Amino acid sequence: DIQVTQSPLFLSVSVGDTVSVTCRTSQDIGTYLAWYQQKPGNAPKLLIYAASTLQSGVPSRFSGSGSGTEFTLTIRSLQPEDIATYYCQQLDSFPPHAFGQGTKLEIK
Amino acid sequence: EVQLVESGGGLVQPGGSLRLSCAASGFTFSSYWMSWVRQAPGKGLEWVANIKQDGSEKYYVDSVKGRFTISRDNAKNSLYLQMNSLRAEDTAVYYCARTEPSGSYRYWGQGTLVTVSS
Numbered sequence: 001d002i003q004v005t006q007s008p009l010f011l012s013v014s015v016g017d018t019v020s021v022t023c024r025t026s027q028d029i030g031t032y033l034a035w036y037q038q039k040p041g042n043a044p045k046l047l048i049y050a051a052s053t054l055q056s057g058v059p060s061r062f063s064g065s066g067s068g069t070e071f072t073l074t075i076r077s078l079q080p081e082d083i084a085t086y087y088c089q090q091l092d093s094f095p096p097h098a099f100g101q102g103t104k105l106e107i108k
Numbered sequence: 109e110v111q112l113v114e115s116g117g118g119l120v121q122p123g124g125s126l127r128l129s130c131a132a133s134g135f136t137f138s139s140y141w142m143s144w145v146r147q148a149p150g151k152g153l154e155w156v157a158n159i160k161q162d163g164s165e166k167y168y169v170d171s172v173k174g175r176f177t178i179s180r181d182n183a184k185n186s187l188y189l190q191m192n193s194l195r196a197e198d199t200a201v202y203y204c205a206r207t208e209p210s211g212s213y214r215y216w217g218q219g220t221l222v223t224v225s226s
Contacts, residue, residue: 001170034212036153043203043219044145044153049212087153091211094158095167097143102152 002027004090006100012108017078021103023071023088032092035064035073038102039084047086048073083107110134110215112204117220124194124224130187130204130217138162138182141207144189146200147219154200157189158207172198194224 003026031051036044046055048064061076088100116128143158157168157178166178177190201221205213
């Protein structure tokens with residue numbers, strides 16, 4: 001199975017910050033990676049797929065990069081509504097379509 | 109508008125069974141892989157199972173193999189998860205999700221809570 005490791009697990013941030021979350025996989029997955037945002041009590045929301053393609057309707061301050069085994073989600077000029085938990089998910093091979101552990105953003 | 113609505117969750121004793129349903133609307137259900145994802149209270153997301161458009165391929169996470177069965181009825185636009193031999197560690201909100209051609213999960217249901225406890 002492909003292992004997915006996110007870092008950091010917690011991030012203390014301020015409005016206006018640029019934030020980066022890293023996702024590493026145990027095998028080369030090309031660009032078969034997605035990023036999701038989840039707020040408490042809600043289902044996850046797809047932000048980015050194919051490692052760097054922004055889902056329609058997602059603000060352009062969100063961006064994704066990387067390929068192979070290392071990927072990054074970047075949020076520029078963080079807004080209050082961006083406070084959430086972020087997950088990556090490998091989509092190269094299953095089972096399973098494993099998720100990372102999640103990165104929880106908290107206001108400093 | 110794409111909608112996924114889960115039902116069937118509830119409280120069940122360890123060793124018991126439960127069948128979850130996911131009613132799909134607003135798209136051609138038979139054209140998409142579908143998946144179940146769960147989230148234990150206060151924990152992260154865990155992929156559980158998925159099923160091909162015609163039901164001919166099904167895949168499971170190791171922890172549910174032999175206990176859970178994913179199925180679909182394309183005539184009823186419905187996805188199912190039969191859960192047997194339930195354990196306390198199966199307690200979670202269960203989401204159904206549509207798998208896009210990219211492999212990502214664009215549409216999710218609101219989730220249904222399964223609690224396994226005596």
